[in-house]
Amino acid sequence: MQKPIIVDIFIPCFVDQLAPEIGFNMVKVLEKVGCIVNYNPDQTCCGQPAFNAGYFDESKEVAKKFLKDFPHADRYIVTPSASCGGMIRNAYEDLFDKNSPQFDDCQRVQKNTYEFTEFLTDVLGINQIEGAKLSGVATYHDSCSALRECQIKEGPRQLLAGVEGLELREMVDNETCCGFGGTFAVKFEAISVGMAEQKVLHAVETKADYIISTDYSCLMHLNGYINKNNMAIKVMHIADVLASGW
Numbered sequence: 001m002q003k004p005i006i007v008d009i010f011i012p013c014f015v016d017q018l019a020p021e022i023g024f025n026m027v028k029v030l031e032k033v034g035c036i037v038n039y040n041p042d043q044t045c046c047g048q049p050a051f052n053a054g055y056f057d058e059s060k061e062v063a064k065k066f067l068k069d070f071p072h073a074d075r076y077i078v079t080p081s082a083s084c085g086g087m088i089r090n091a092y093e094d095l096f097d098k099n100s101p102q103f104d105d106c107q108r109v110q111k112n113t114y115e116f117t118e119f120l121t122d123v124l125g126i127n128q129i130e131g132a133k134l135s136g137v138a139t140y141h142d143s144c145s146a147l148r149e150c151q152i153k154e155g156p157r158q159l160l161a162g163v164e165g166l167e168l169r170e171m172v173d174n175e176t177c178c179g180f181g182g183t184f185a186v187k188f189e190a191i192s193v194g195m196a197e198q199k200v201l202h203a204v205e206t207k208a209d210y211i212i213s214t215d216y217s218c219l220m221h222l223n224g225y226i227n228k229n230n231m232a233i234k235v236m237h238i239a240d241v242l243a244s245g246w
Contacts, residue, residue, distance in 0.1 A: 004034055004036045005036070005076065006036045006037075006038060006074075007030060007036070007037055007038065007075060007076045007077070007078045008038050008040065008070055008072065008075050008077050008078070009023070009026065009027065009030075009038070009077075009079065010066075010078070010079040010113075011023040011039070011043070011079070011080070012045075012081045012083070012216075012217075013044070013045045013049075014216060014217060014220065015080060015081065015216055018216075018220065019216050019237070021240065022080050022216055022237045023080065023239075025239040025240050025242070025243035026078070026080045026116050026239040026243075027039075028243045029116075029120075029129055029242050029243055030078065032129065032131075033120070033124060038075070040069050040070070042069055043066070043069045044062070044065065045066070046062070046063065046088055047059040047060070047061075047062035047063040047066065047087065047095070048084060048087040048091070048182070049182060049183070051087065051095075052183055053182075053183050056094075059095065060095045060096075063095050063096070064102060066088070067102055070109055070112075071105075073112075076112050076113075076119060076123065077112045077113045077114070078113075078114055078115075078116055078119045079114075079115060080115075080214070080216070080237065080239050081115065081145075081214070081216065082118075082145040082146035082149065082150045082152055082214050083143065083145040083217055085115040085118075085145070086146075086148075086149030086150050088109060089110050089113055089149070089150070090149055093110075115146065115150055115152060115214060116214065116238070116239060117152065117156045117159055117238055118150060118152050118155055120159065121155035127158040127159060127162060128158075128162030129159065129163075131245060131246030132162065132163045132164065132241070132246065133164040133165050133166075133244060133245025134163050134164075134165055134166045134210075134244045135165040135166070136165070136166060136167070136208075136209035136210060137166075137167045137168075137169055137206070137207060137208045137210070138160065138166055138167070138168055138169070138208050138209065138210040138236075138241075139168070139170065139208040139211055139212070140156060140157055140170070140212050140213065141171075141174070141178060141199065141203070141211055141212070141218055142175050142213075143213055143214055143215035144177050144181075145215060146213075146214045147175060152214065156214055156238055159238065159242060160212065160238070160241065163244075163245075165245075166241070169206040169207075170206070171199075171202040171203050172202045172205065173198075173202060177195060177199075178195060178196055178199045178221055178222055179191065179193065179194065179196045179198075179221060180192065180217055180218050180220070180221035182217070185221060192221070193225065196221055196222055199222060200222055200225050200233070203222075203233060208233060209234060210233070210234050210235065210241075211233060211234070211235045211236070212235075212236050212237070212241055213235075213238065214237075214238055215237075216237050219235040219236070219237060222235055223235045
């Protein structure tokens with residue numbers, strides 16, 4: 001009998017505070033596919049907001065805590081955010097170089113960290129969640145972090161193709177940024193809103209009922225534009241989709 005895979009989950013700050021159901025649904029799916037899920041309640045943030053704003057010393061302190069919160073060398077770290085995953089797997093190299101006391105821990109954590117869909121497809125070899133059902137038409141948004149930092153593209157689409165009742169349609173310019181970019185949306189509001197408008201209108205052109213993505217940060221930004229303009233299209237995180245219908 002194959003030994004169950006134990007995974008530590010990392011729930012991003014914004015998911016924890018604004019959309020905790022995404023975390024619960026990720027756990028639901030991971031347990032369905034046979035994983036034993038562990039959650040460390042001491043976890044907080046990966047350090048990305050401070051890092052992107054240029055506060056590197058402050059970001060490093062948060063990242064040090066992250067390394068301590070995930071001490072197990074033999075466990076995968078799974079997160080429902082390619083943005084956080086990309087921060088850990090890429091930007092941590094700027095915070096912890098070879099002369100850093102945390103270098104070995106950093107290398108270990110970077111090796112073990114996976115975005116949720118990436119873990120399903122690339123580690124577990126799963127392309128369909130049995131029982132997943134959602135009626136309607138969807139279009140998929142490639143987040144910049146998933147596509148450019150983690151090289152995630154086909155995996156989420158394969159998983160969505162296996163959802164009963166869901167038709168997936170590609171939008172125009174599906175690799176174009178939604179305009180969020182963390183502090184970018186604050187510093188360059190007009191540009192950010194314009195990019196969100198373009199992305200939403202491209203999604204609407206497909207006559208989709210849902211915009212689906214691996215990253216709630218993008219969906220949160222798009223949903224702000226959708227709600228302000230009283231549009232009918234909805235946003236869904238892929239964890240919520242894969243947990244639907246069963």
